[in-house]
Amino acid sequence: MSRHERWAAVAVGLMVVAGAAIFLYAPTDYLQGPVQRIFYLHVSSAIAAYGCFTVVLIGGLVYLRRESLVADRFARAGAVVGVVFTTVTLVMGMLWAKPIWGTYWTWDARLTSTLVLWMIYAGYLLVRRLADPGRQAARIAAVVGIFGFVDVPVVHFSVTWWRTQHPGPVVVNDALPPEMLATFLLTMACTLVLAAVLIAIRYRIETLSDERMHLAEEVKVITAPEPRMAP
């Protein structure tokens, strides 16, 4: 059991605790009924996703500043974990919207900017895979990561502003009763731990595959037709 596997076990344990709180401890919402329990993980994974993309942003900025491979690896790790959490957020959001608003999708600011977030960082992962590995991929991915991070609040703002131009049904979410708030805070904390563990694991994977990429070459070069030790 490597230390990463131990951390993973801890994270899973915490999520089980959060799950128990969500389904057993938290009261049922009198207005929306049991489906309201989607809220806990839906919002927690959105926050975790934003956290991951902050890691991508900082990794990108540090890489552009000092070309440190460590920063680039964190950015790579943060991006892929962030996309996973954004996917969870989107799907749960739609599954929650259907029973409440009758449609899977409404162009409200949060959902729209989360969708844009997903597309930008899916594009980030694609750019990273298509560019030649090494400095070029890291540099342009850093720029994409930074622009992506800036674009999300801008999209969120412009869609909210669009709402003011077209007054429509507004989703009122009133303050949470204490038990719900406690469950939410617990779920959020556990989700953030899971995100951190996932990033640590992905970081380790990136480090090893970087080394493996160079390690593989050393073997190839030494066995080149003209071995170094020729008399």
Add this chain to the structure above:
Amino acid sequence: MTYLIVAYVFAVALLGGFLGWSLRRLRELEGPTSSGLRR
């Protein structure tokens, strides 16, 4: 009610699957093949 179940089943499947897949990939990379090279 079913939406609630489907939502959480999906979340557990995706997050769990991603965690499992990453751990397996990690085990591969740290496994015998790479340490053999570092002899």
Add this chain to the structure above:
Amino acid sequence: MNPVRVAIAVARKDLKSEWRTRELVPALAQFVVLALLIGNFGFQVDTRNASAIAPGILWFALVFAGLVAFGRTFAAEREQASLEAMLMTPASPVAIFAGKAMAATVLLVLCEVVLLPALTLFFGTPLGADVVAAVLLATVGMAALGVLFAAIVARVRARELLLPLLTLPLWIPFIVAGGQAVQSAMGLPGSYQEAMGLLLDFDILFVVLTSLAARFVLDE
């Protein structure tokens, strides 16, 4: 190194090359008119819903014409390996980027010179100075982003696929604000001043950001 002179030299070179070959603008003009044609049949536009649908068709045509134009800005450079020759001079990458962005903006405006009158002709929507101002203001910010991302994907495989995927999400604020500006200019509800103010903010934000990023993208 006087960056303004460099930027103007780069812009002039691009526009002179385009004028000599005349391949991009005619193609874009045709493309845009076809987009309006499709829009007309796709949305069953009539006098009643014209001012609601026409702005949408306008932005669709503009976005895809823009993607084609920006894809081309660096294609020629890459084929001739002249991008490297340009970067091998002491000229600063930001100035070179500014020059490419200016040239691309001019090409897009030329394309709009065909698009806007055609829109009025086909859909009977008004073509006032306010509509033109909104489209021009949005073009500036969209061009800055378009050229930067064209530079980013210039040396990457499957670049035609990547350019839209990376650029469109960043163009969304311009389409939201620009769309609203054109709609209110055509008599629909919504404040024209607010939309134009927003467009100006986005222009400033993204022109500054793209200039800062140019140094990292147009290098080596």
Add this chain to the structure above:
Amino acid sequence: MSFVVANGLTHWFGRDLVLEGVDLVVDTGEHMAVLGDNGAGKTTLLRILATALRPTAGRLQIAGLDAFREKRRLRHHVGYLAHAPGLYPALSAVENLEFFCDLQEVSRTRVEEALDVVGMTSAAHRRADQLSRGMQQRLAIARAILHEPRLLVLDEPDASLGEDAAELLTRVTQGKTVIMATHDRALANRLCPRTLELRHGRSHGTATRLHVVT
């Protein structure tokens, strides 16, 4: 006084090791030829020496300056001829050179001089895409010497130049420090007293010409 000092130049392209631990010293005014078959790493080495490419590892000093940090300042003194001519097809020879004059911040009188040195004055107003491959190569050489650089890095300059290549290159490289990659050993012998042999990204022997060739 050594004009170019490089040690331990190593470069990976993704998973492929292209250059490994190349060291070389070129004194001011000296001409060095880089020999080696295709894929030996000639182009990569020259791109690094011309400050067009930053290697994965290694150090490079040109005219006493750190080539990676002072890249932009050094480009006043480096003339680089790449594999591909890199010209604007729709622009004429003169227009191409005038454009690069503006970027190099050099007066446009240099255009005629450069065209004259490479013998392109007669075709000055023809569009670049209507020039023969040899003429395009001459125009690219004209561009490389436009700003009168002290160091010339030429990647196979003799390509498609025809029989007067040696005579033209002698004229162009007069009084400059030159690093030239080529396949033509005879040309290398005539122009460059020193040669560097590249095999599989590693340099063998930077001794004087007499040793390496015999």
